[in-house]
Amino acid sequence: MTSIIVDETVGPKLHAFIVGVGSYSYLEDGSAPGPKLPYAMGQLEAAPVSALSLANWLISQYRGPIPLGSIEILISSTDIPELTLKNGNNAKIEDRANNGQSLKAAFKRWYRRLNGISVENGMETKPTPQLEAQMQENVALFFFCGHGFEKGHVHLLLEEFGADRESLFENSFNFHNFYRGMKRAKPRTQLYFVDSCRTVPKAATERDTIEGISLIDILLSDKNDREAPILFSTVSNTTAWAPTNGTATRFTQALIACLNGAAGDHDEGVWQVTTGKLVSAMKDLLNTDPIKGQICISDGDRLSERRVLCVLDQPPTVRLTVACRPKEYLKKMTFKISNSFLGTLHERPEPQEEPWEVDVKAAAYVFEASISDGSRQIPREEIYVFPPRKDRTLDLV
Amino acid sequence: MISKLKLNFSEIPFELAGYPIHYKVMNQALERVVDGSILMDSGPRETTISLESEHGISAGKYVFTLLLPSGQMLSTPFQVEDGKESVVNVPYEHSPQEWLRSQTLLGHSLSRTQETLALEKLSVSVNISPNDPALVKPKIDFALYCPQYTDRSILLYKANMNVSAMHSRLHIVFEVSGQDYESATVAELKIGNTSRTVVLPPLSSRHINDQLTLDCAWSDTVESVTDLAVHVNMQNKAAQALLSYMQRGDIESAQKVSQPVIDEAYQMFREKMQDPAAACVAGYLLTSTSNWKHMPLDWCSNLSVFFPHIADGSIINAHRRIVDLPEDLSPSDLQGIADLLLLAAERGLPIYSAGLRLLNDDLLALSNSIKELGANKSLLRKVDLAYQRTTSWLQYCDFKNPFTTLIFESEKESRKIFTHQK
Numbered sequence: 107m108t109s110i111i112v113d114e115t116v117g118p119k120l121h122a123f124i125v126g127v128g129s130y131s132y133l134e135d136g137s138a139p140g141p142k143l144p145y146a147m148g149q150l151e152a153a154p155v156s157a158l159s160l161a162n163w164l165i166s167q168y169r170g171p172i173p174l175g176s177i178e179i180l181i182s183s184t185d186i187p188e189l190t191l192k193n194g195n196n197a198k199i200e201d202r203a204n205n206g207q208s209l210k211a212a213f214k215r216w217y218r219r220l221n222g223i224s225v226e227n228g229m230e231t232k233p234t235p236q237l238e239a240q241m242q243e244n245v246a247l248f249f250f251c252g253h254g255f256e257k258g259h260v261h262l263l264l265e266e267f268g269a270d271r272e273s274l275f276e277n278s279f280n281f282h283n284f285y286r287g288m289k290r291a292k293p294r295t296q297l298y299f300v301d302s303c304r305t306v307p308k309a310a311t312e313r314d315t316i317e318g319i320s321l322i323d324i325l326l327s328d329k330n331d332r333e334a335p336i337l338f339s340t341v342s343n344t345t346a347w348a349p350t351n352g353t354a355t356r357f358t359q360a361l362i363a364c365l366n367g368a369a370g371d372h373d374e375g376v377w378q379v380t381t382g383k384l385v386s387a388m389k390d391l392l393n394t395d396p397i398k399g400q401i402c403i404s405d406g407d408r409l410s411e412r413r414v415l416c417v418l419d420q421p422p423t424v425r426l427t428v429a430c431r432p433k434e435y436l437k438k439m440t441f442k443i444s445n446s447f448l449g450t451l452h453e454r455p456e457p458q459e460e461p462w463e464v465d466v467k468a469a470a471y472v473f474e475a476s477i478s479d480g481s482r483q484i485p486r487e488e489i490y491v492f493p494p495r496k497d498r499t500l501d502l503v
Numbered sequence: 504m505i506s507k508l509k510l511n512f513s514e515i516p517f518e519l520a521g522y523p524i525h526y527k528v529m530n531q532a533l534e535r536v537v538d539g540s541i542l543m544d545s546g547p548r549e550t551t552i553s554l555e556s557e558h559g560i561s562a563g564k565y566v567f568t569l570l571l572p573s574g575q576m577l578s579t580p581f582q583v584e585d586g587k588e589s590v591v592n593v594p595y596e597h598s599p600q601e602w603l604r605s606q607t608l609l610g611h612s613l614s615r616t617q618e619t620l621a622l623e624k625l626s627v628s629v630n631i632s633p634n635d636p637a638l639v640k641p642k643i644d645f646a647l648y649c650p651q652y653t654d655r656s657i658l659l660y661k662a663n664m665n666v667s668a669m670h671s672r673l674h675i676v677f678e679v680s681g682q683d684y685e686s687a688t689v690a691e692l693k694i695g696n697t698s699r700t701v702v703l704p705p706l707s708s709r710h711i712n713d714q715l716t717l718d719c720a721w722s723d724t725v726e727s728v729t730d731l732a733v734h735v736n737m738q739n740k741a742a743q744a745l746l747s748y749m750q751r752g753d754i755e756s757a758q759k760v761s762q763p764v765i766d767e768a769y770q771m772f773r774e775k776m777q778d779p780a781a782a783c784v785a786g787y788l789l790t791s792t793s794n795w796k797h798m799p800l801d802w803c804s805n806l807s808v809f810f811p812h813i814a815d816g817s818i819i820n821a822h823r824r825i826v827d828l829p830e831d832l833s834p835s836d837l838q839g840i841a842d843l844l845l846l847a848a849e850r851g852l853p854i855y856s857a858g859l860r861l862l863n864d865d866l867l868a869l870s871n872s873i874k875e876l877g878a879n880k881s882l883l884r885k886v887d888l889a890y891q892r893t894t895s896w897l898q899y900c901d902f903k904n905p906f907t908t909l910i911f912e913s914e915k916e917s918r919k920i921f922t923h924q925k
Contacts, residue, residue, distance in 0.1 A: 258863075258897035286864050315894065324864060326825055326840060326872040327832055331793040342902040403751060408792055 108201035108212055110177040110189060112165065118243035119175025122164055123216040125262075126157025127182045127203045127252030132268035143268045145307045152348040153251040154183035156301065156358035158199075160249055161189055163362050170416045172245060178216040180208060182252075182265035203252070204265040205277045206319040213321045220246050221292045241292035245415070247299075250281070251355060254302025256342055259283065261318055262302055279319040285406070287322030289330045295381065295413045296334040298406065301357040303345045304338065333413050335385050336406035337361075339392075347398055357402065360391045365415070367422025368494040370468065377418035377468075382411025387494040394495070421468040424491050428475070429461035430500040436461065438478045443471040443489070468492055475500060505555050507588040508567065508581065510541070512548045528554065529566045536560055554583060567591050644693040645677060647703075675721055679703060680714035686812030687854050690717055692728055696914050699728035700921070701735060702907040704780030704854045705813065713738050728910060735906045741767055742781035745788050749857060750905040765789070769797040772806075779810045780854060786819035787857045798823050807843070814850035815858045821847055822861055825868075837873055841882055844869055848889035856900055856907045863897050866890040895920060 113119060127150070131138035134148035161177050168174050180203035181187050188196040201208055218225065222233035222241045233241060253263040259282035266277040281300060288296060339357035340346040348355050360368075369379045369387035385404045392402040428441050441462050442453040448469055454462045457478060473489045482502065489498060508528070528537040537560065541550050554560040562585050568578045581589045677690070688703045706713040720732040737743050745768060768785035775782030786806065789797050803823040806816035821843035828836055844866055853859050866889055873883045899909040899920065911917040 256902075258894065258900060282860075282864075283867070286868075315898075323871045323875075324868040325875065326828060326837070326865075326868045327830055328868070329826070329830075 108179055108199065109215055110161070110165070110179065110191070110197055112174045112176060112192070114175075115173075116240075118172045118240060118245075119219075120164075120168070120170060120172055120245040120247060121175045121216060121219045122161070122177045122179075122247040122249065123213065124157045124161050124177060124179045124249045125203045125209070125212075125252065126154040126180070126250075127263065127265055128153040128155075129182045129184055129202075129265055130253065130263070130268075131266055133253075138269070143271075147253050147307070149184075150252060150348050151350055151352065152355045153301075154181045154187060155352065156251040156354040157181055157249065158187055158189065159354040159358055159362060163365065164247075165189065165192055167366065168416065169419070170245075171414050172243065175244070176216075176219055178212050178219075180212050202265055205269075206264070206279070209264060209279060209319060210321060216246075217291065217322070220244050238292060242294050244293040244295075245413075246288070246291060246293045246296040248297070249299045249301075249361075251301040251358065254281070254300065254304060254346075255307050256304040257306050257316060260300065260302075260304060260338070261316060262300070264319075274313075275316045275318045277319070278316075279321060280317075283324060284321045285334075285336065286324045287328070288334070289328040289332065289407075290322065290325065291330065294330065294332050295415075296332055297381070297384075297415070298334065298336040299357075299361060300336065301339040301346060301355050304340055304342050305345055306343065331409060332407050333381050333409045333411070334407045335381055335404055337385060337388055338403050338405065340400045341403045344400065345398070347400055356397065356400075357392065360388055360402075363391065364388055364494065367418050367468075368424070370418055370422035370493045372421075372468070377421055378414045379416040379418070380411065381413045381415060382408075383493075384415060385411075390494050422493050423465050424468050424493050424496055425463060426466055426489075426491050426496045426498070427461050427463050428473075428498050428500070430475075430502050432503065433461075435477065435500075435502050440476055440478065442474045443491075444474075445469050445471050466491055473498070505553055506560065506562075506583045506586060508552045508554055508583075509588050509590045510550045510552065510593055511590065512550070512593045526552075526567065526569045528552075528560075529568065531564055531566075536565070551588075561585075569593060644691075646691045646693075647679070647688050675719040677717040677719075678714050679717065680706070686810075687814075687852070689852070692719065692731065692733065694725070694728050694731070696912075697727035697729065698911045698914070698917050699731065699733065699901075700909045700911075700917075701733060701904070702852050702854050703735060704737065704783075704906070705810075707737075707739055707778035707781065727912070729912070733904065733908070735904075737780065739778060739781045742771060742778070742784045745771070746784050746855070746905045749784075749788055749791060765792070765794055765797065768794075772798065772802060775802070775806050775816075776809065779806065779813055779816065782806055783813065783815035783819065783854060783858070786815070787855060787861070790819065790822060790861070791857075795823070795826055800824070800827070807846075811850070814847050814853040814862070815855060817843060817847035817850060818853055818858045818862045818865075822865055825865060832872060832876060834876065834879060837869065837876065837879070838882065840865075840869055841873075841886055845885060845889055848893055852896060852907050852909075854907060855905055856902050857905070859893065859897060859900055859907050860902075863890070863893045866893060 129149060130136050130147065132143050133145070134142050136142055136149065157179065158181065161179055164174055164177060179189070179199055180201055181199045182202045182204060187199050189199060191197055201212065203209060217223075218230070220241065222237045224231045250262050253267070255261055255263075259280050261275065261278045262281050264277040264279070268274055268277075270276060285298060339355070346355075346357070353359070364384050364387045365379060367377070367379070368391060369384040370377045371380055371383045389402050389404065426443070430436055430439065436457065437459055438457050440453070440455050440457060442451070443464075443466065444451045448467065450467065452464050452466055454464075468491055470488055470490050472486055474486050475484045477484065484500065489496065526539060526541065527535050530536050537552075537554060539552070560583060562583055564580060564582050566578055566580050579591045581591055583589055679688075679690070686705055690701045690703050692699045692701070701717065703715055703717070706715070715738075716736045718734045718736060725731055768788045771778070771781045771785035772789065783806070786798065786803070800823060803820040807820035810816045821840060824843060825840055828840070844862070847862055848866065853862060866886060870883065870886045870890055873879055873886060896909065899911060899916070901908045901910050909920060911920075
């Protein structure tokens with residue numbers, strides 16, 4: 107089962123297409139017999155975990171201006187993973203992202219839902235003009251986690267990549283062409299998340315052309331002035347790193363954190379996550395302290411940047427980090443923040459060597475710092491703790 | 504004994520200023536006795552060449568030959584008398600053979616099936632030898648080229664190089680200046696067999712003494728061009744900022760000051776005649792944010808027509824036309840778009856990597872659309888050839904750089920794309 111249908115009622119919906127490829131049969135430590143491809147690429151434990159994390163979040167925690175309609179999900183993993191549905195039942199994810207056939211079939215189902223295309227007796231029926239107009243309000247979400255590379259375009263690799271050494275890339279697909287082709291889809295809001303490497307492997311440099319699977323043709327008549335940001339986990343020609351401790355990738359964790367409120371914006375009394383804020387918050391979270399030079403970057407067609415994706419029922423939680431310069435002062439400093447209107451108080455009454463990190467609700471606070479030996483007075487100040495994070499460094503030089 | 508040969512040039516067109524004209528002096532046996540080149544200034548000009556006896560020049564009859572920018576070879580007999588000045592009048596006329604000269608010089612035909620881009624060398628290469636040679640190992644070579652044939656003479660950039668240390672890194676900075684306001688140039692950096700070609704925009708006529716800088720951040724670990732961080736900086740800081748927004752995908756930052764950014768882009772697009780490179784940046788930003796009302800069709804057309812040596816203008820023009828196509832495409836719609844896209848591909852490498860991707864995408868969309876409508880086989884063949892050509896550029900393109908940058912790991916790879924004409 108790869109189609110998780112959540113809501114079939116009439117009206118615009120969010121439809122997600124999630125692909126997580128952790129098992130690569132023909133790469134290092136892969137399950138296929140015989141020698142493996144020598145491209146320094148192996149199995150990715152974090153990819154299925156990441157894909158499942160996002161799918162579980164959508165099912166259990168997503169709250170947007172439009173409901174979740176469906177999740178089309180393909181997972182290539184060493185086991186058969188399960189999703190927990192809202193009614194408490196478990197759904198096994200049995201279909202794998204193994205080759206073009208499975209990818210195309212899943213894509214087709216997702217594409218039809220996005221565009222209101224029905225199938226009767228094996229024949230596709232186009233939507234009525236009224237339904238077609240409604241489909242423009244759908245939100246398309248695409249997420250991929252697995253191996254990838256870039257040679258002109260970003261290519262994403264499926265489980266059976268390398269099955270035929272003579273046609274090495276037949277189980278990969280050209281993300282860029284897929285993205286451009288999706289201009290034909292009706293939804294005016296489309297989100298794309300690509301968590302993969304963008305380096306050029308030797309296998310690619312040796313070939314003049316890399317075709318791969320084509321999911322949808324690009325045509326001149328494709329017209330959609332869409333809000334369609336792409337977030338890549340890394341920039342061109344660089345590697346994306348995956349953890350091996352059973353957790354989701356840093357990119358996925360940041361994405362879920364952003365949707366949970368780290369990309370929250372306060373507009374007309376409502377906390378919400380918009381397309382523009384999601385993109386900037388993701389980059390803020392991931393790029394402030396990048397690991398091994400991995401920099402998140404955005405691309406794609408952009409319009410207003412203000413399409414609301416999630417609505418938050420309370421102010422989001424934000425990480426506040428307080429440090430000082432020179433940092434030796436931390437050993438004798440205490441901190442306190444308070445908001446009398448909210449009735450909140452957070453403090454670190456005992457000095458410590460490390461910066462103070464505390465998760466607080468987004469708001470304005472009175473911030474107080476004091477030095478235990480009384481050698482200096484530090485005036486109180488008002489600080490605004492706003493998503494995605496707040497760093498305050500006291501200059502005591 | 505020194506005799507003098509005075510050359511009286513008639514009116515030289517402004518655009519030929521800086522163009523080197525090669526001359527030869529032959530004796531009656533048609534043996535070359537003196538040769539050299541003269542750097543042209545615009546307007547009428549007199550130049551005197553010294554003919555010294557050590558060149559084998561003695562009193563007698565000689566032939567003076569000159570390869571004019573028009574493509575014509577001028578041969579004029581003159582007589583040398585000891586210690587006297589001889590005079591040769593040099594007319595300048597546009598010649599119907601100019602286009603032929605370009606091809607002859609560059610060694611390729613005008614056919615759209617041309618697979619490699621000819622690069623004509625514009626200036627001497629600079630071998631980097633900073634004060635402390637230990638800092639720059641291995642050697643880096645720098646040269647400037649014209650990226651495609653032109654139907655007129657090519658203007659010279661002047662390149663200066665300096666080396667400075669900033670933030671504990673060594674920066675090799677090339678300052679490129681000159682008078683070229685209309686065409687792109689290719690800068691080539693070579694380390695060993697690896698090479699990086701960066702397309703440089705034309706200079707802006709809005710800025711007095713406009714110049715570009717090519718900043719190569721150097722460290723001890725650099726062994727090939729792939730290790731080298733190269734930044735191109737324009738003097739037009741507004742254009743550079745828009746480019747930076749686009750490059751980082753940082754439209755959301757731009758949107759914080761939303762209308763001013765779009766207005767800035769609109770203004771730049773309008774002032775294309777003074778600064779076509781900035782206008783192209785603006786065109787791409789407006790395209791990526793679907794601001795079609797800020798891109799009137801005639802402006803897009805002018806950007807393409809007035810700057811035939813910049814591929815970006817025709818790419819933006821073609822894409823703008825595509826946006827306005829009706830839903831049901833006719834064969835004439837496809838032919839119209841094909842003409843514009845083929846022209847863009849024929850003009851060679853665009854200045855900006857965003858343009859290369861857009862051109863490649865639009866050619867693929869056109870090819871698919873022709874197939875869907877029923878094959879016009881000859882048109883389809885031309886479009887597919889152009890698509891293959893731009894795809895081959897794309898595969899070497901480093902999209903981290905907003906200026907089209909192709910990286911080659913070997914000379915063999917470079918030769919798949921470029922034919923160097925020196």
